[in-house]
Amino acid sequence: xxxxxxxxxKVAHLARLSIxxxxxxxxxxxxxxxxxxxxQMQSVNTDNVEPMAHPLDAxxxxxxxxxxxxxxxxxxxxxxxxxxxGLFLVPKVIE
Amino acid sequence: xYEKTLSELSLSEQSQALESGELSSVELTxxxxxxxxxxxSDYNSYITVTEELALTQAKEADERRAAxxxxxxxxxxxxxxxxxCTEGVKTTCGSNILDNFVAPYESTVTRKFKEASxxxxxxxxxxxxxxxxxxENSHYGAVKNPWDTKAIPGGSSGGSAAAVAARxxxxxxxxxxxxxxxxxxxxxxxxxxxxxxxxVSRYGMIAYASSxxxxxxxxxxxxxxxxxxxxMAGFDHRDSTCMDREVPDYTATLNDSxxxxxxxxxxxxxxxxLDAAVEQRIRDAVAEYEKLGARxxxxxxxxxxxxxxxxxxxxxxxxxxxxxxFDGARFGHRCDNPADLMDMYKRSRSEGFGEEVKRRILVxxxxxxxxxxxxxxxxxxxxxxxxRDDFMNAFEQCDxxxxxxxxxxxxxxxxxxxxxxxxYLSDIYTLSVNLAGLPGMSVPAGIVEGRPVGLQMIGxxxxxxxxxxxxHRFQQATDFHKASPFKA
Numbered sequence: 001x002x003x004x005x006x007x008x009x010k011v012a013h014l015a016r017l018s019i020x021x022x023x024x025x026x027x028x029x030x031x032x033x034x035x036x037x038x039x040q041m042q043s044v045n046t047d048n049v050e051p052m053a054h055p056l057d058a059x060x061x062x063x064x065x066x067x068x069x070x071x072x073x074x075x076x077x078x079x080x081x082x083x084x085x086g087l088f089l090v091p092k093v094i095e
Numbered sequence: 096x097y098e099k100t101l102s103e104l105s106l107s108e109q110s111q112a113l114e115s116g117e118l119s120s121v122e123l124t125x126x127x128x129x130x131x132x133x134x135x136s137d138y139n140s141y142i143t144v145t146e147e148l149a150l151t152q153a154k155e156a157d158e159r160r161a162a163x164x165x166x167x168x169x170x171x172x173x174x175x176x177x178x179x180c181t182e183g184v185k186t187t188c189g190s191n192i193l194d195n196f197v198a199p200y201e202s203t204v205t206r207k208f209k210e211a212s213x214x215x216x217x218x219x220x221x222x223x224x225x226x227x228x229x230x231e232n233s234h235y236g237a238v239k240n241p242w243d244t245k246a247i248p249g250g251s252s253g254g255s256a257a258a259v260a261a262r263x264x265x266x267x268x269x270x271x272x273x274x275x276x277x278x279x280x281x282x283x284x285x286x287x288x289x290x291x292x293x294x295v296s297r298y299g300m301i302a303y304a305s306s307x308x309x310x311x312x313x314x315x316x317x318x319x320x321x322x323x324x325x326x327m328a329g330f331d332h333r334d335s336t337c338m339d340r341e342v343p344d345y346t347a348t349l350n351d352s353x354x355x356x357x358x359x360x361x362x363x364x365x366x367x368x369l370d371a372a373v374e375q376r377i378r379d380a381v382a383e384y385e386k387l388g389a390r391x392x393x394x395x396x397x398x399x400x401x402x403x404x405x406x407x408x409x410x411x412x413x414x415x416x417x418x419x420x421f422d423g424a425r426f427g428h429r430c431d432n433p434a435d436l437m438d439m440y441k442r443s444r445s446e447g448f449g450e451e452v453k454r455r456i457l458v459x460x461x462x463x464x465x466x467x468x469x470x471x472x473x474x475x476x477x478x479x480x481x482x483r484d485d486f487m488n489a490f491e492q493c494d495x496x497x498x499x500x501x502x503x504x505x506x507x508x509x510x511x512x513x514x515x516x517x518x519y520l521s522d523i524y525t526l527s528v529n530l531a532g533l534p535g536m537s538v539p540a541g542i543v544e545g546r547p548v549g550l551q552m553i554g555x556x557x558x559x560x561x562x563x564x565x566x567h568r569f570q571q572a573t574d575f576h577k578a579s580p581f582k583a
Contacts, residue, residue: 003461008457011457011464014464015457016441016444017457031454033515034458040400040404042474044481046474049481052477053476054336055532055533058293060335063332079197081427088424090436091434092435093436
């Protein structure tokens with residue numbers, strides 16, 4: 001299945017990636033080839049086949065709703081690009 | 096005495112020498128650190144070498160052993176794939192986006208090695224975010240195969256495989272999402288085991304595709320892998336997909352007889368595309384098993400070819416969501432002077448991720464986007480069940496499945512790097528095992544034109560003991576695992 005340049009830019013935006021204008025055509029070509037490969041699935045009849053999310057059909061384990069982990073904020077924020085007063089700093093969101 | 100032969104000793108032999116007092120961990124660790132300094136510039140198998148930490152741990156291990164409190168791995172120098180978070184040590188996942196990341200916590204797998212007082216020599220090179228079959232997609236450069244530095248080592252645990260093959264570590268951890276332990280083990284002539292999904296905790300492993308990722312041991316022999324798996328396996332409340340099942344002693348059954356065991360050979364594993372010389376090595380290995388008392392039966396995995404499209408939807412889809420956490424806000428690379436939040440996200444990610452990672456994120460985002468979910472992700476998961484059911488049917492007729500790991504021996508560096516689809520097709524024999532969540536293993540089975548070939552063995556869910564038993568008996572009857580790039 002072919003995907004064109006404008007569609008690639010749309011998907012890239014959804015994925016929060018930027019693709020250089022000079023690379024868009026080539027990227028569209030490569031992604032189209034991969035979609036052709038995975039498109040082989042479409043010819044297979046999967047009526048009445050239950051999708052499989054976990055190979056052992058296990059379900060998510062639940063736990064008591066109690067705090068079990070210590071507060072490691074300082075340690076975890078020590079690797080952040082920018083923090084202030086225990087908060088992550090990012091470019092201004094609200095003018 | 097050990098100075099000369101040290102690098103040829105297996106992990107279990109080293110363990111015995113440590114236990115008898117013939118060898119100290121400090122001595123052993125120094126020897127490996129020296130070898131890494133001398134040789135690793137040829138292979139690029141390590142991203143980070145933790146020399147000082149290793150020597151401290153070795154000293155502590157010797158003290159622990161002297162106090163009579165040792166485990167089999169106490170004092171053994173190992174290396175960890177650089178996607179296991181190691182507290183206080185750089186953890187890059189082979190990516191520029193994590194080039195500045197010093198993990199603030201410890202993964203369960205590496206914690207278990209620490210608790211056993213194994214020595215960490217360093218962190219091994221890998222395909223970025225474990226995406227690749229050749230180990231050419233690392234921000235830190237391609238890893239080279241110690242058997243032939245023109246060849247790829249296989250990916251994505253190529254650094255771990257090359258380090259063990261070049262005797263730059265006694266054993267190493269790897270992870271396998273679509274064959275990433277078995278393929279590099281096969282191409283580098285070592286033994287590697289991907290356990291059942293859920294057998295080993297994924298806590299602290301940087302996630303690629305969560306329903307497929309599995310950590311496992313890589314070493315010279317099946318016995319070594321059994322010792323390592325004894326340490327790695329087990330329930331972890333921190334990983335909600337980890338299975339709460341008893342862990343057997345994997346060394347206890349290594350010598351069991353193979354009399355009466357039935358080997359299933361899937362006819363689809365021996366069809367077009369398989370290199371004739373590779374096929375011969377596999378058939379010779381199977382014949383060796385018959386001598387050991389096993390019976391051989393042809394079985395069928397009719398949907399094998401569909402594992403490629405199914406995997407290359409599920410893995411990128413899960414990757415696209417897992418990798419959304421790399422946004423430049425909380426850890427990892429952030430671009431300079433972002434204009435606004437969107438600019439920060441897009442530039443940080445685009446500067447940080449390599450080409451193959453971006454490609455898979457795009458495919459995954461597309462497959463999950465509105466209007467395409469049913470056609471791609473749901474369809475892929477339906478096919479996944481069909482593939483799993485094929486295995487279940489095959490295991491009604493046999494105890495263990497055997498075949499190749501890859502269609503050819505290791506190809507040359509650069510040979511397939513411009514053609515992702517050709518690269519993806521080389522995963523045909525390994526992907527289905529991850530989709531079905533089964534344990535799989537690679538054991539050395541000979542050399543083709545100077546490059547190793549491994550036999551793949553696939554077991555029933557949680558039947559790692561049988562794989563290790565079968566591999567061990569094979570290794571007692573053959574010498575393939577003893578070959579090394581230095582005495583080939």
